[in-house]
Amino acid sequence: MTTRAPTPIIAIDGTAASGKGTLARRLADALGFAYLDTGTLYRKVAVDVLRAGGDPADAGAAIEAAQNLQKNLDLQSLKDPAIRTAEAGKYASVVAAVPGVRSALTDLQRGFAIHPPALADGTPAKGAILDGRDITTFICPDAPVKFYVDAAVETRAQRRHKELLGNGEAIEFEQVLEDMKIRDARDMGRKDAPMTIAPDAIVIDTTAMGVEAVVALAMAHVRTVLGQK
Template structure:
């Protein structure tokens, strides 16, 4: 077994808006580990395909885009998100739009696309450890991870969180529209044939609907501590 494969992994899976991305960043910083935002890779693939005029309904063409992504992640200050660059262009904000998220969800079910990104995701595993945020981290990408978390929250709570986030960015949106998009994405992700969104059999499920971020973080740290015992 290589040193890379020995590195511990904490997987945090769940639907959009469950808080998994925020918790993953805080957890990685607290532990001093690397972080994998797998959703960003799918969003980047979708965005790159659009910029290259590649048909998102052509799985083979999209997979070629995924294999040749010119991507760079740059860590910001402690409270700042990771900056994402595509072909040297800062696309951090662009990949977080609802439109880009929908396109990522559209290409994610394609087997050839997932295969193209699988090893790329596994390569993030290195000492001292990795926090992997996504939808199939515990079920497909790192099935041997010693600690698996599945975070969820009601669709209504997730829509409200997204509304507040977009409002802070100066965007004008309606909660009803966000709720409809979230429910449609959930249905698409949970019912796709390839790597559907679901908790791993050995995952601990956390409902974050009424919990502050710090409390969720403490629960995750406690779960990790228990797994080490």
């Protein structure tokens, strides 16, 4: 299925806590694009299963939750604080490894890319930005702009640990680091649409880069390819 559309698409993949979400939001704000953090879809599925008293590792329960989300997506529900917890992140990659879950959410993501919703103020979106694990390779393989964002796992774990502590979660750094390594391995090793670097993606290593430098680098590429001002 192609994802070419009248409006441009920016696809961003990368590892957890690499800074891809921050980059995507900054680009979306600057360009007037609609933004979808596709990882929140999988986090939402995991949280919905847990709230129903189920086990995210139960494929049937995960698929049912994904199908419900596909039919009744409310972008505001993706701002639920429970989605940002360490538990949600841990189980997001578990449900994401279920082919039926990925299938249920594929059309949802592609639909957002091809027909991005209006911005919060009602202004029509000038394009779409999606970030995740398989956006550049599977969801939007025809996107004219692709980035892959990464950083050293220890750096990413430090960022995520700080974020979780700031949200009031009592968790040790070592646990965050271990969970991140497990998640990386699961995301890269799953059979369906594993996380990998698209041949035509611009790779950005944020280990020693500040946010402004990352955004400037990405924006320069966007302007070159899309002619955005």
